[in-house]
Amino acid sequence: xxxxxxxxxxxxxxxxxxxxxxxxxxxxxxxxxxxxxxxxxxxxxxxxxxxxxxxxxxxxxxxxxxxxxxxxxxxxxxxxxxxxxxxxxxxxxxxxxxxxxxxxxxxxxxxxxxxxxxxxxxxxxxxx
Amino acid sequence: xxxxxxxxxxxxxxxxxxxxxxxxxxxxxxxxxxxxxxxxxxxxxxxxxxxxxxxxxxxxxxxxxxxxxxxxxxxxxxxxxxxxxxxxxxxxxxxxxxxxxxxxxxxxxxxxxxxxxxxxxxxxxxxxxxxxxxxxxxxxxxxxxxxxxxxxxxxxxxxxxxxxxxxxxxxxxxxxxxxxxxxxxxxxxxxxxxxxxxxxxxxxxxxxxxxxxxxxxxxxxxxxxxxxxxxxxxxxxxxxxxxxxxxxxxxxxxxxxxxx
Numbered sequence: 001x002x003x004x005x006x007x008x009x010x011x012x013x014x015x016x017x018x019x020x021x022x023x024x025x026x027x028x029x030x031x032x033x034x035x036x037x038x039x040x041x042x043x044x045x046x047x048x049x050x051x052x053x054x055x056x057x058x059x060x061x062x063x064x065x066x067x068x069x070x071x072x073x074x075x076x077x078x079x080x081x082x083x084x085x086x087x088x089x090x091x092x093x094x095x096x097x098x099x100x101x102x103x104x105x106x107x108x109x110x111x112x113x114x115x116x117x118x119x120x121x122x123x124x125x126x127x128x
Numbered sequence: 129x130x131x132x133x134x135x136x137x138x139x140x141x142x143x144x145x146x147x148x149x150x151x152x153x154x155x156x157x158x159x160x161x162x163x164x165x166x167x168x169x170x171x172x173x174x175x176x177x178x179x180x181x182x183x184x185x186x187x188x189x190x191x192x193x194x195x196x197x198x199x200x201x202x203x204x205x206x207x208x209x210x211x212x213x214x215x216x217x218x219x220x221x222x223x224x225x226x227x228x229x230x231x232x233x234x235x236x237x238x239x240x241x242x243x244x245x246x247x248x249x250x251x252x253x254x255x256x257x258x259x260x261x262x263x264x265x266x267x268x269x270x271x272x273x274x275x276x277x278x279x280x281x282x283x284x285x286x287x288x289x290x291x292x293x294x295x296x297x298x299x300x301x302x303x304x305x306x307x308x309x310x311x312x313x314x315x316x317x318x319x320x321x322x323x324x325x326x327x328x329x330x331x332x333x334x335x336x337x338x339x340x341x342x343x344x345x346x347x348x349x350x351x352x353x354x355x356x357x358x359x360x361x362x363x364x365x366x367x368x369x370x371x372x373x374x375x376x377x378x379x380x381x382x383x384x385x386x387x388x
Contacts, residue, residue: 002377009373016366023180024187031181078182078356 035081035123040071040110050092050100057111058091058099066091066101069118071110071126081123084112161365168358175355179363185339186346186360193325193342194367196258200265201320205275205313207266212275213301217287227276234269242333249334260334261342265324271316278312278382279305314375315382322368 023030043051057068066089071082090102105111110126112118168175179186215227233241245264246255254260282305290304306313331345338346343364350357372379 005376006374009370013367013370013374016370019180020187020190024191027181027184027187034177034181075351078178079185081182 031080031125035125036117036119037127038071038082038084038118038124039113039127041113043105043107043109043111044098045103045107046100047103049103051103051105051107052098052100053105053111054113055094055097055099057113057115058089058101059115066099068101068105069112069115069120070105071112071124077123080125082110082126084115084118084120084122084124086120164358164361164365168355168362170358171355175357175359176363178354178356179359183356183360186343186350188339189341189343189346190363192258192340193344193364196261196265196342197321197324199258199262200324201317203262203266204268204271204320205317208268208271208275208316209306209309209313210301211272212279213297213305215272215276216279216282217284230269230272234273239329242329245330246333256335256337256340258340261331264330264334265320268320268323270323271320274316274319275309275312278309282308311378311381313382314378318371318375318379321371325368 041054041057043053046052053068058066059068060066067086068089069084070087072085074083077083087104089104092100092102094100112124118124215223215230241264248264249255249260254263286304286308287300290300294300325342326344327342328344331341335341343360347357347360347364350360
């Protein structure tokens, strides 16, 4: 009986080290595979009412209303992960690839540059 | 009712009460561990994915813990085994005094030796390195005491018979005494591993870079109550648990057979 327990423990110990080794080696790849990688940009303050963001960051819903995705930290999310949060905006002007939108976001907000790949409210990883 | 019958009933009742108390104590010890393991699955496997995938610094801390605990316990056993041979089998002046000093150091609370350890680590430039954690651990007096007591039970005749074949003390230690003391050596290794695995104060004093901290220290950085905190705690307690399961008979033999 004690020999069986010993063998089971040995197998569990091997599994333990195998899991730790796999995640140590491939942890970053698994993380990238699990959540969309996003590029971010900080908005440029134009006035009290408006900020400038790249045109590619602005999305439109079915009714034509503009919005952007912002990567926000959440206490429920681990250190590396962010959450994609939708922020509705009013689009004023598009000029030279930059969109002037209502200042619903602050210059310190991380605006997602490739919002097409982002599921709202899900984890995203900011590409370095 | 005869006196014999009454004694038998009293013995049975005593046994039942004794067993009930032991079950209660076992529950008090086991329940927190079981609660932690069950709570780690409260969000399915999310706690584990958060630990293994999303907290690479925790995984690094786990590796640090493994490196520190394995190196220290292995080094301790090697040093203690040779020191135990000297204390148990050789005769020289001041041997008993030296052994008493070992015991006194062993009896001291570890906080007393922390400041000298810190100063020594600064002086020999091992501060904020894993070596700074491993070196003081290697010379821990408890293993020397434990292995000395065990080595005293090894008959001198075996050593004298081995001396006829070889003059090398190293060969006698590794080929003759070590196999005889196998359970005791494994017991000392596991006890030392567990002690190093659980330490919290030493890394906080002897290290300052967070990426070098062991998991025992990093656990406090996680938000209590979160699934990831329970998962990290489960991962932390599993390794000593597996080691105990693997070497259970050796640990019991090591402590029981040598009347420790």
